[in-house]
Amino acid sequence: MKLVSAIIKPYKLDEVREALGEIGVQGITVSEVKGFGRQRGHTELYRGAEYVVDFLPKVRLDVALEDDRVDAAIETICNAARTGKIGDGKIFVQPLEQTVRIRTGEAGAEAL
Numbered sequence: 832m833k834l835v836s837a838i839i840k841p842y843k844l845d846e847v848r849e850a851l852g853e854i855g856v857q858g859i860t861v862s863e864v865k866g867f868g869r870q871r872g873h874t875e876l877y878r879g880a881e882y883v884v885d886f887l888p889k890v891r892l893d894v895a896l897e898d899d900r901v902d903a904a905i906e907t908i909c910n911a912a913r914t915g916k917i918g919d920g921k922i923f924v925q926p927l928e929q930t931v932r933i934r935t936g937e938a939g940a941e942a943l
Contacts, residue, residue, distance in 0.1 A: 850911035
């Protein structure tokens with residue numbers, strides 16, 4: 832099993848969620864996060880004063896998947912979240928040692 836974490840632009844969340852649903856992904860955890868990559872933030876003008884926005888609002892999706900479904904999920908997230916502009920985001924894949932469904936006690940792939 833793997834944990835796929837994607838950092839995307841907030842307005843792309845619905846597109847990504849729908850696209851993952853179409854390939855059969857059932858569970859997604861969504862968190863509002865802030866950060867920056869190559870964008871390095873930007874400068875904004877508010878009431879005549881300039882200020883620097885260092886951390887940009889993003890959305891983090893976490894999806895636990897069986898190994899054979901990871902590549903399809905990555906491709907789906909990339910296609911749905913891509914704008915072609917800087918700041919589209921990143922995807923991280925980590926090994927997932929164990930999963931347990933609290934309600935039933937099921938473990939491993941059955942818990943997904």
